Amino acid sequence: MSENILKELCNRLLSLFKQTETKEENAKDVACNRLRVVLMQDRTNLTPELLQRMRKELVELLSKYVEMDKDALELNFDQEGDQMALMLSIPVIRAKDEEEIEKALAKADEKEAEEDDASDEEIGEREEANEAEDDEETSEENDETEEDNSEEVTEEEPEIVEAEEEEKPKKKEDKE
Amino acid sequence: MTGRVIVITSGKGGVGKTTTNANIGTALARAGNKVVMIDTDLGLRNLDLLLGLENRIVYTIVDVVEERCKLKQALVKDKKNPNLCLLAAAQTRDKTAVTEEQLKDICEKLQKDFDFILVDCPAGIEQGFQNAVAGASEAIVVTTPEMSAVRDADRIIGLLEAKEEIKSYKLLINRVRPNLIKSNDMMSVEDVVEILSAELIGIIPEDTGIITSTNKGEPIVNDDKSLAGMAYRNVAQRIMGEDVPFLNLEEETSVVAKVKKFFSNLIGKEK
Numbered sequence: 001m002s003e004n005i006l007k008e009l010c011n012r013l014l015s016l017f018k019q020t021e022t023k024e025e026n027a028k029d030v031a032c033n034r035l036r037v038v039l040m041q042d043r044t045n046l047t048p049e050l051l052q053r054m055r056k057e058l059v060e061l062l063s064k065y066v067e068m069d070k071d072a073l074e075l076n077f078d079q080e081g082d083q084m085a086l087m088l089s090i091p092v093i094r095a096k097d098e099e100e101i102e103k104a105l106a107k108a109d110e111k112e113a114e115e116d117d118a119s120d121e122e123i124g125e126r127e128e129a130n131e132a133e134d135d136e137e138t139s140e141e142n143d144e145t146e147e148d149n150s151e152e153v154t155e156e157e158p159e160i161v162e163a164e165e166e167e168k169p170k171k172k173e174d175k176e
Numbered sequence: 177m178t179g180r181v182i183v184i185t186s187g188k189g190g191v192g193k194t195t196t197n198a199n200i201g202t203a204l205a206r207a208g209n210k211v212v213m214i215d216t217d218l219g220l221r222n223l224d225l226l227l228g229l230e231n232r233i234v235y236t237i238v239d240v241v242e243e244r245c246k247l248k249q250a251l252v253k254d255k256k257n258p259n260l261c262l263l264a265a266a267q268t269r270d271k272t273a274v275t276e277e278q279l280k281d282i283c284e285k286l287q288k289d290f291d292f293i294l295v296d297c298p299a300g301i302e303q304g305f306q307n308a309v310a311g312a313s314e315a316i317v318v319t320t321p322e323m324s325a326v327r328d329a330d331r332i333i334g335l336l337e338a339k340e341e342i343k344s345y346k347l348l349i350n351r352v353r354p355n356l357i358k359s360n361d362m363m364s365v366e367d368v369v370e371i372l373s374a375e376l377i378g379i380i381p382e383d384t385g386i387i388t389s390t391n392k393g394e395p396i397v398n399d400d401k402s403l404a405g406m407a408y409r410n411v412a413q414r415i416m417g418e419d420v421p422f423l424n425l426e427e428e429t430s431v432v433a434k435v436k437k438f439f440s441n442l443i444g445k446e447k
Binding site for chain 2: 026027028029031032034035036038039042043
């Protein structure tokens, strides 16, 4: 009899310990946390592709300044009351020294400049042809570019590219 | 008079929209209101079954829209309560048979003769949902403390907030199981309310009586002993603007737990 009681006592004590051990990760908390994450994504209207792109761009931007573990990047949305926050967590492998940062920045600038050149070349030919007209109508045309764009969108695709890029050089001219 | 048009919706299927509709409608009618329930789940009607009116349907909402009968002819009176009517869905047609405009029109006409128009919404967020919501100015979002139901409810709340006609929406949490919540195996009512940040209008405990009441075609609010029935009657009173405290479901289980403990102690001592 007394053995039985002792056994039961032991079992009860053990089960008590088991309960306290598993308490941290109970089904309710798991459900709440998973739901919060999933709802944040649902509410942002960001598709998985867009999220992937955002991650990629963030990695590109940040790796100019620090070397980090790109695969361990965590991107979450969090909510406190009505306020939504973007939580980004990336383990930093190593801090970059000044030289490296400058190099990375210079490289990025070069890349940007190349892209600008490419678009400038495309427009260059066209600008020469229109130069005379442009000089007279710059101020007026700037007001109308938006309307022009919308009209051209419906007509032909190649023209859209030109129309969108038209704005850039003109803004530069204005500044000068 | 102008009656209040309330749509009962959930997004996810099987969380108890139709049961909620039948019970709130019956409870409102028992409290002396003139109530009409509209089943908009074309092709998958069930509200008639829960009310035990399946054999009395002559005309449906599609017959009204296609002018084969007058609106009043299509209203089926409840067996017990003359204040309660049902406008049934057509079983042989699909969601396209009635448009948003037509439903809005029907609701407007019914507002003149009834205090409450309860619209039973089909599951999903497609045209059926859009139709059901079209004529309503209030909504009750039904959910359960399960992840998929809460997620779908969040979607529905987003869609309702985008609708200008919907002036207010409230949350009804169905199938609450106090035992599971107590053991931290299920999300609590507070968790769900916090996650959805919506105002609560009712907490309905899981009740096996719902199954038998459905089988009999008799809403559980007519059973004065049932806890779920009491919870539904409370919801009806809150809709009518009364301040009724929520049932304390945890206390209920702690009594059961106490009894269990008492007996297990007794047995333990006998050994």
